[in-house]
Amino acid sequence: MVQDKRVDILKEAILLEHKGKALYESVTKTATVEGVRELFNMLVREEKNHIQILTKQYSNLIKGEDIDASEIEKSNGTVTATIISDAIVKEIFGAGYEAAVISAALEFEKNAVKYYSENADRAKSDGEKKLFQWLTKWEQTHMMMLARLDNDIKEQIWYDNQFWPLD
Numbered sequence: 001m002v003q004d005k006r007v008d009i010l011k012e013a014i015l016l017e018h019k020g021k022a023l024y025e026s027v028t029k030t031a032t033v034e035g036v037r038e039l040f041n042m043l044v045r046e047e048k049n050h051i052q053i054l055t056k057q058y059s060n061l062i063k064g065e066d067i068d069a070s071e072i073e074k075s076n077g078t079v080t081a082t083i084i085s086d087a088i089v090k091e092i093f094g095a096g097y098e099a100a101v102i103s104a105a106l107e108f109e110k111n112a113v114k115y116y117s118e119n120a121d122r123a124k125s126d127g128e129k130k131l132f133q134w135l136t137k138w139e140q141t142h143m144m145m146l147a148r149l150d151n152d153i154k155e156q157i158w159y160d161n162q163f164w165p166l167d
Contacts, residue, residue, distance in 0.1 A: 006067070006128060009119055010058040013135070014051060016115060020108055021047035027101045035088035036098045039149075043105070043142060050135065057131060067127035072134050089152045099153050106150050109143035 024047060027040040057067045092098045113136055120132035 007061050014054045017047050017050045033091045033098050067131050069127040069130040089156050102150050106146040109139050112139040
């Protein structure tokens with residue numbers, strides 16, 4: 001029996017989510033800025049949710065069933081809106097730990113978006129397509145939030161160090 005390629009894709013997706021969760025959990029334990037810890041705690045909760053959903057879909061495939069889009073729709077809450085205040089940005093030292101992990105998390109989320117969107121494009125069933133589109137949307141939200149924070153930190157560094165073009 002030839003193994004269903006979708007099983008391998010889901011195994012890789014589960015691994016990807018576990019890696020993200022592990023990275024984000026480490027930040028919650030080591031970050032000195034409370035706002036950064038809160039942000040990464042939210043990301044940990046969302047990665048756990050993704051793992052649960054992917055594991056359920058993996059189980060479906062192993063049992064010979066298809067991906068169940070109705071399960072995805074039940075879990076389709078909105079991504080927690082984390083407000084990244086100016087105070088948090090000012091607490092983050094530009095070349096410090098928090099700034100570095102935010103940049104690393106941003107790259108991680110970019111890779112997740114790429115993986116999920118590519119698999120959505122290659123999907124063979126509607127359920128599979130919906131699953132990967134749903135994951136792409138969530139990871140894009142994470143990516144945009146982290147990109148905004150990364151950019152705000154960079155702008156703060158430029159402002160603090162007067163890295164502006166001379167007239």
